[in-house]
Amino acid sequence: MLHPKLAVLIRRDGRVQLGWHSERAVIVRLPGPPDAVPKLLRLFDGTTELSQILCSASTLGFDAATTRALLEELAAAELLLPERPRGRLRTVRIHGRGPLSDVLLEGVRRIGLRAARTGEAEPARSARPDTARAARPDPARPDLVVLADALVPDPACAADLMRRRIPHLQVRIRDGHGVIGPLVLPGETSCLRCADLHRCDREPEWPRLAAQLLGRTGYASPAGVAAAAALALNELETVAHGNPSHPPATLNATLELNLDSHRLDRRRWIAHPQCDCGVMSGRVAL
Structure with a gap:
C-alpha cells in the first residue's frame, strides 16, 4: 500500500x-x-x-x-508499505487508575482495537480468596492486559494473569522516566516475577521497598504522560500488526524514556533461574 x-x-x-x-x-x-x-x-x-x-x-x-x-x-523509492499481517490482538483491557490509563484507553481505541478498563483495586493483603480477587482484572478474557500507572503491580493480579495465560504489558512512570514493559507472553518470555527476582539479587531490600510502592502511581507532567503513553501505544501497534520480522521491543525487556532529556534506553530482563514461568505447559503467542 x-x-x-x-x-x-x-x-x-x-x-x-x-x-x-x-x-x-x-x-x-x-x-x-x-x-x-x-x-x-x-x-x-x-x-x-x-x-x-x-x-x-x-x-x-x-x-x-x-x-x-x-x-x-x-x-x-520505498514509498509502498509491504502488506502487514494482522496478529491475534483484537481486545485490550487497561487495568489501572491514573493519567496513563486515561490516555491509553482512548489511544487503544484509535488503533482500532476493542478496549475496556478495570480500576486498580487496593493490593491484596491477605490470603482470603475474596480479597485476592478484588485486585484482579475482570474475568472476561481479553487478548492482552495493560497494567498501567501502578509503580508495582499487585502480585495477585500478575499471578492470576500468568495462571490464565493472558499476555500483559506493564506501563508506568518511575522517577521521571516512562517505563514500558516487559511484555509478558506466559510460557514464552520472562515474567514480572523474573524481574522481581533479578531486583532481589541486586537489592536484598527490594521486597520491603516493593511493598511500600504497592498502590502508588508515578507522576509526570501532561507532556510526560503523553510521551510515555505514545511509546506504549507504539508497542501495542507493533503487537497488533503481528509482523514476525518486527517483533515488539519489550519482549524480555523494558523501554525506559527519560522524560526530560528524551533519551530512550532498552533494559533486558531475561528469565530468572529460580522462577518457574519457563516450565509452563504450552506457549502463548500474539
Missing part, C-alpha cells in the same frame, strides 16, 4: 509530487489527466488486488503499462 503519511501534490506543469521532504520527495509524470492521479493513488490501499487496480485505473485514463510502471517506481 502507498504510505499513508505521503502528501500528494500536483505541480504547475502537471507532474505529481509524492511527499514534500526536500530529499525524499518523488516527482512523477503520468500520461493521463492530472486531476485523476489522486484517485489512482487511492487504489494503492493494500486491500485491492492488482487486477482490480489495473481495471479501475483504465477507467481513470491510465493504461496497464503506465500503472505498472508507477507501482515499480514507488516500490523502488
Whole structure:
C-alpha cells in the first residue's frame, strides 16, 4: 500500500509530487489527466488486488503499462508499505487508575482495537480468596492486559494473569522516566516475577521497598504522560500488526524514556533461574 503519511501534490506543469521532504520527495509524470492521479493513488490501499487496480485505473485514463510502471517506481523509492499481517490482538483491557490509563484507553481505541478498563483495586493483603480477587482484572478474557500507572503491580493480579495465560504489558512512570514493559507472553518470555527476582539479587531490600510502592502511581507532567503513553501505544501497534520480522521491543525487556532529556534506553530482563514461568505447559503467542 502507498504510505499513508505521503502528501500528494500536483505541480504547475502537471507532474505529481509524492511527499514534500526536500530529499525524499518523488516527482512523477503520468500520461493521463492530472486531476485523476489522486484517485489512482487511492487504489494503492493494500486491500485491492492488482487486477482490480489495473481495471479501475483504465477507467481513470491510465493504461496497464503506465500503472505498472508507477507501482515499480514507488516500490523502488520505498514509498509502498509491504502488506502487514494482522496478529491475534483484537481486545485490550487497561487495568489501572491514573493519567496513563486515561490516555491509553482512548489511544487503544484509535488503533482500532476493542478496549475496556478495570480500576486498580487496593493490593491484596491477605490470603482470603475474596480479597485476592478484588485486585484482579475482570474475568472476561481479553487478548492482552495493560497494567498501567501502578509503580508495582499487585502480585495477585500478575499471578492470576500468568495462571490464565493472558499476555500483559506493564506501563508506568518511575522517577521521571516512562517505563514500558516487559511484555509478558506466559510460557514464552520472562515474567514480572523474573524481574522481581533479578531486583532481589541486586537489592536484598527490594521486597520491603516493593511493598511500600504497592498502590502508588508515578507522576509526570501532561507532556510526560503523553510521551510515555505514545511509546506504549507504539508497542501495542507493533503487537497488533503481528509482523514476525518486527517483533515488539519489550519482549524480555523494558523501554525506559527519560522524560526530560528524551533519551530512550532498552533494559533486558531475561528469565530468572529460580522462577518457574519457563516450565509452563504450552506457549502463548500474539
